[in-house]
C-alpha cells in the first residue's frame with residue numbers, strides 16, 4: 500500500500516517552500532512535488548529588493564535556495580514529478596504524477612503563474628531565438644546588442660533595468676502612455692540613459708529566419724504600423740516579453756472554484772474542497788509578491804495541520 504502523506508504540496512516556489520517548511524516543522528509527513536526545478540518565477544529575478552530582510556545576496560535564486568534548504572532541513576521530502584491528474588474529493592486525495600501516484604490527507608496547491616504571451620505571429624516560433632521571457636536567463640546573449648522589452652508593469656521595467664547591464668540600448672514598448680510599475684521602479688528607468696520608451700504601441704508580428712530579424716509595431720492611437728529591423732552589423736535584436744501572468748491551474752479546472760483561472764480561497768487559504776488549500780500566485784488575491792506567497796504558504800500549512808487534527812484524529 501502506498502504511504503499516505505499528511506500534506507502534499509504541488510509547486511516549489513516561495514508559497515510551496517514556505518508551506519513545506521511550516522508543515523514539516525509541525526512534524527507533518529510532507530511531500531513537495533515540482534515539475535522542473537525549485538523556485539517558480541522568482542528564480543528569473545536578479546534582484547529581490549522588497550522581501551523583508553533580503554538585503555545581502557538578494558537574488559531570486561539565492562533566496563529560493565535558502566528557502567529550499569530550510570524546508571529540507573525540517574524534513575520536507577522533495578520529488579521532481581509532473582502532476583498529470585488529481586482526485587481531490589475523497590477523504591484521501593490522490594495525486595497522479597508522470598512517475599508515481601501519491602496519496603495525502605491534505606493538498607496545498609502552490610502552482611504559481613507563468614508568463615503571458617503577446618499572442619502575435621512569430622512569437623512562439625522565435626522563442627529562444629531572440630524572443631525571451633526571462634532576462635536573468637538570456638540577457639547575456641544580448642551583450643552590446645539592442646533589446647526591446649514589451650510591457651509596462653513591475654516585471655517589464657525591472658527587467659529592462661537589468662538588461663541595461665548587457666544591452667547597448669533598451670526600449671520599453673508599452674501599450675499605453677503611462678507605466679503600471681511602482682513609482683520607485685519607474686523613477687530608476689526614467690533616470691537611466693540606456694532606457695528608451697515607445698508609448699501607445701503593441702507588437703503585432705515578429706519575423707526572422709531562425710532568429711529575430713525584425714518586428715512590426717503598431718501605434719494603437721494612430722493605427723500606424725512600423726517595421727523595426729535589426730541593425731545590419733548586429734543581425735538580430737532581443738525581444739523580452741513581460742505582459743503579465745497566467746495562473747497555472749489547468750489541472751484543477753472543474754474541480755476547484757476559480758475566477759479568471761485564479762483559485763478562490765478564504766483568508767485561511769481553504770478552497771471549496773475540504774482538505775485542499777491554495778497558496779501564492781495561483782490564487783485570487785490583491786498582491787502577488789514573494790512575501791505574500793510565503794505568508795499564504797505558512798497559513799495553508801497551519802490550516803492543513805488543523806484540518807488533519809480535526810478529521811483524522813479518531
Ligand code: NAP
Pocket residue numbers: 548549616617649650651652653654655657674675678679701741742743744786787788
Ligand atoms: P502586470 O503587473 O500584470 O503588468 C503587465 C503589463 O503588461 C501591464 O503594463 C500591461 O499593460 C501589459 N500588458 C498586458 N497584456 C498585454 C498585451 N497583450 N500586450 C501588451 N501589453 C500587455 O504583470 P507583471 O509586471 O508581470 O507583474 C506580475 C505581478 O508580480 C504583479 O502583481 C507585480 O506587482 C508583481 N511583481 C512585483 C515586483 C516587485 O515588487 N519588485 C517585480 C515583478 C513583479 P497595462 O498597464 O496597460 O495593463
